[in-house]
Amino acid sequence: MHELSITQGLLQIVLEEARKHSISKVRLVKLRIGELTAVEPSSLTFCFELLTKDTPADGAGLEIDVVPIKLKCLNCWEFFETRDASFVCPACSSFNTELITGRELYVEQIEGD
Numbered sequence: 001m002h003e004l005s006i007t008q009g010l011l012q013i014v015l016e017e018a019r020k021h022s023i024s025k026v027r028l029v030k031l032r033i034g035e036l037t038a039v040e041p042s043s044l045t046f047c048f049e050l051l052t053k054d055t056p057a058d059g060a061g062l063e064i065d066v067v068p069i070k071l072k073c074l075n076c077w078e079f080f081e082t083r084d085a086s087f088v089c090p091a092c093s094s095f096n097t098e099l100i101t102g103r104e105l106y107v108e109q110i111e112g113d
C-alpha cells in the first residue's frame, strides 16, 4: 500500500520534530500534499491513526492541504492548473510545459505541548 510507507516516512519526521522541540504530546499535524502524488487523503488519515498508536502523536489531528497541479507553458508563458495530469497548454496546445506545484509531500507544521 502506497500510503502506508508514505505515512511511515512522514510520521518519522513528525516524531523527530517533536523530539527537537521537546513536544511530548503532538496535537496537530499539518501536511501539504500535491495532487500529482496520487495520495488519497482518507487512506493517509487511516494509516496515520494506525501508525501513531502508542507514539507521542497518538490521537493527534491531521490536516491535509491538497496542492493543485500548476504548470507554466514554456511556449506562450500561460500559467494553468490541471486535474487530469495532462500537461498540455490550454492556450496554445504545446506540450512544452513545466510543473510548478503538485509534487509536494511534506510536513508543514506540528503543534503540541
Ligand SMILES: [Zn+2]
Residues within 6 Å of the ligand: 073, 074, 075, 076, 077, 078, 089, 090, 091, 092, 093, 094
Ligand atoms: Zn502555451
